[in-house]
Amino acid sequence: MGGICYSKEKTLSAQTSRKIDELKDNQERPVDxxxxxxxxxxxxxxxENIHISEKDTNKKVARQPSExxxxxxxxxxxxxxxPHQQVEEHPQQPIVKKxxxxxxxxxxxxxxxxxxxxxxxxxxxxxxxKSRSETVLSLAKETQQKKIEVLEQISAEQFIKTKQGSFAxxxxxxxxxGEGAYGKVCLISHKKTEIIRAMKMIKKxxxxxEAKKELLTEVSILKMLDHPNIVKLTEIYEDExxxxxxxxxxxGGELFDKIQEFHSFSERQAAxxxxxxxxxxxxxxxxxxxxxxxxxxxxxxxxKKPNAQLKVIDFGVSMKYKKGERMxxxxxxxxxxxxxxxxxxxxxxxxxxxxxxxxxxxLCGYPPFNGPTDVEIMKSVKCGKFTFDDPDWKNISKExxxxxxxxxxxxxxxxxxxxxxxxxxxxxxxSYTTPFHSNIFKNMAQFNNQNKLRQAxxxxxxxxxxxxxxxxxxxxTFKAIDKDxxxxxxKEEMIQGYTKIFGATADVEAEVERIFEQVDSxxxxxxxxxxxxxxxxxxxKNVSKKKVEQTFKIFDQxxxxxxxxxxxxxxLGMLEMKDDExxxxxADIDKDGDGRISIQExxxxxxxxx
Numbered sequence: 001m002g003g004i005c006y007s008k009e010k011t012l013s014a015q016t017s018r019k020i021d022e023l024k025d026n027q028e029r030p031v032d033x034x035x036x037x038x039x040x041x042x043x044x045x046x047x048e049n050i051h052i053s054e055k056d057t058n059k060k061v062a063r064q065p066s067e068x069x070x071x072x073x074x075x076x077x078x079x080x081x082x083p084h085q086q087v088e089e090h091p092q093q094p095i096v097k098k099x100x101x102x103x104x105x106x107x108x109x110x111x112x113x114x115x116x117x118x119x120x121x122x123x124x125x126x127x128x129x130k131s132r133s134e135t136v137l138s139l140a141k142e143t144q145q146k147k148i149e150v151l152e153q154i155s156a157e158q159f160i161k162t163k164q165g166s167f168a169x170x171x172x173x174x175x176x177x178g179e180g181a182y183g184k185v186c187l188i189s190h191k192k193t194e195i196i197r198a199m200k201m202i203k204k205x206x207x208x209x210e211a212k213k214e215l216l217t218e219v220s221i222l223k224m225l226d227h228p229n230i231v232k233l234t235e236i237y238e239d240e241x242x243x244x245x246x247x248x249x250x251x252g253g254e255l256f257d258k259i260q261e262f263h264s265f266s267e268r269q270a271a272x273x274x275x276x277x278x279x280x281x282x283x284x285x286x287x288x289x290x291x292x293x294x295x296x297x298x299x300x301x302x303x304k305k306p307n308a309q310l311k312v313i314d315f316g317v318s319m320k321y322k323k324g325e326r327m328x329x330x331x332x333x334x335x336x337x338x339x340x341x342x343x344x345x346x347x348x349x350x351x352x353x354x355x356x357x358x359x360x361x362x363l364c365g366y367p368p369f370n371g372p373t374d375v376e377i378m379k380s381v382k383c384g385k386f387t388f389d390d391p392d393w394k395n396i397s398k399e400x401x402x403x404x405x406x407x408x409x410x411x412x413x414x415x416x417x418x419x420x421x422x423x424x425x426x427x428x429x430x431s432y433t434t435p436f437h438s439n440i441f442k443n444m445a446q447f448n449n450q451n452k453l454r455q456a457x458x459x460x461x462x463x464x465x466x467x468x469x470x471x472x473x474x475x476x477t478f479k480a481i482d483k484d485x486x487x488x489x490x491k492e493e494m495i496q497g498y499t500k501i502f503g504a505t506a507d508v509e510a511e512v513e514r515i516f517e518q519v520d521s522x523x524x525x526x527x528x529x530x531x532x533x534x535x536x537x538x539x540x541k542n543v544s545k546k547k548v549e550q551t552f553k554i555f556d557q558x559x560x561x562x563x564x565x566x567x568x569x570x571x572l573g574m575l576e577m578k579d580d581e582x583x584x585x586x587a588d589i590d591k592d593g594d595g596r597i598s599i600q601e602x603x604x605x606x607x608x609x610x
Contacts, residue, residue, distance in 0.1 A: 252301025271430035356407025
């Protein structure tokens, strides 16, 4: 097979994932399966379709306009400008205090009770005193247990709730990033925190029953994913006309655009990009999730910085699977689809094939499988033959070519897994040296999760309010510790990182064991990314005066200067909280006993070391 030719009539797929259906009239022409989330997810920061001039047709990769893009509903470019210029300012809300209600005892039936004596003195008490003291001690234990039970299951996923009503209650609309058949994507700004997000507005009237089901699947998958290289869903709103999906805003644009700009990348940069994608996919596969539509258009850069992290987006055709389970639906995009998907019999390694195609493009600027039409491209994919004969590959190392060949191995059972690809010598030899930050380790060592309410609020801050600049050093350290790149930290990885910072000490294993006891809140045996952020940023970013005030404003939904039971329940997802559960939860911080949390009490909760 000679050098790979790229025809000027062909451009790469842009805003829609394809479901390739049965072929008609003896022509192998796929039928577009457009999903609301697919179209909208990938229109964020997309330029207009790029067509290749005749003199460039053999080298550059470009988009293929889908049937939707050819129609009148295709996306129109919006004027560019920094987000803060597009979102109007929001004046600070004054805090209006309500009169303080008289304090109430924890249990009305006890009335005024003396402070109990220590348990060791019970033998010296009269029967009446002993009975009363035992009652108070029992109540104290019961109160503590209720507090623990109420907040035991708090996690980052719990804060991603579907709220009834318009997003406009909490957010201000910014500029429109793109429009399509199912709705549009906009920049929005949180009214109280001024944090910028991206929002997908999906028209209910444009969605069929199957599309709604797939949207729910995408949301459920995004809620359970907690990885630094996967886009984060933060909130969901629903009203009579729209679904509103609110996600972190990735201002750096698509990896596709970077390919268009630079044509190809150095081996080191290409290795770093594909390592991040493989890390996200390894994490997904470990959780039993297959993406099924990996491509440069579905990889966004977190910012415009040179070392910005990639984020995998668009889980619209993803699905949950069990190990060994075969999948049979034809989902994907022609250039990146695996040959076994075309045969309707595949497993999670279809994602590895797509990663191999992406790496090939990163190193030379054009795809390994090509043709003037979708049908011809898929015939080339089905054949599975590619070469490194073109002059563009002359200076590419044999180690890089070897990894591509392993990822594009035709037989899936012989193809490398995400874990094996991450362990490849070429990936390891081209890894960037990531710095460790000792203060982050110290924060983790000092973290204490005994106050479950404090832990819940810190989890909310880390998952919902952390800005990109706040997380940069934290992410660097997390990735430096995460040696196997699976997006979770093991005890062995923590021991190695701790030793690298503080040297080999006799009690390092005991210290790491204590850290896991405090930080691993879901008791999985590993530290997830959100758990790491909560513990590592406790005294570093999360409890700055500004962040505390922002968080209080979100919890104080009626703006009266206090957080009550209903407001805390709304934010933490505990809508059925009973009165005794509420009082048990705030017993340690409600200093004046009025059954509410003031800004002063809230600040003390977050800033006082346990």
